[in-house]
Amino acid sequence: MEKVFKKLRVSGDKTQGFYGSVDIVKSSELGLKCCPLCRGENQELHNTTTPIYWITCGCGIELHSYYSDESGAFIDADIAHISDPFFSKEHCFEAHKEAIEHIVKKWNRGE
Numbered sequence: 001m002e003k004v005f006k007k008l009r010v011s012g013d014k015t016q017g018f019y020g021s022v023d024i025v026k027s028s029e030l031g032l033k034c035c036p037l038c039r040g041e042n043q044e045l046h047n048t049t050t051p052i053y054w055i056t057c058g059c060g061i062e063l064h065s066y067y068s069d070e071s072g073a074f075i076d077a078d079i080a081h082i083s084d085p086f087f088s089k090e091h092c093f094e095a096h097k098e099a100i101e102h103i104v105k106k107w108n109r110g111e
């Protein structure tokens with residue numbers, strides 16, 4: 001997982017806010033278990049620039065999750081965009097890191 005976090009790029013500034021992104025990450029780098037539906041092993045992790053991540057599988061299923069800074073909780077939902085920017089680079093990085101850890105754990109529990 002550390003390799004994945006190294007790919008996490010945070011950009012922006014204190015005025016506009018910080019955003020993070022990773023290129024598509026393959027299941028082997030994340031240590032994902034096989035798909036509960038098709039038993040396939042070729043999932044991908046996606047995100048845009050907010051700490052919303054989703055895992056897709058070739059069979060068509062998707063698992064969504066994001067970290068809500070307001071509530072300090074993970075919300076498991078299919079939400080395309082959240083608008084609140086981060087005003088600290090470190091905070092942004094941590095939120096993305098936690099969001100990735102969360103969705104990987106969730107996938108591996110087969111929820």
Ligand SMILES: [Zn+2]
Nearest residue numbers: 035038057059
């Ligand atoms: Zn599948």
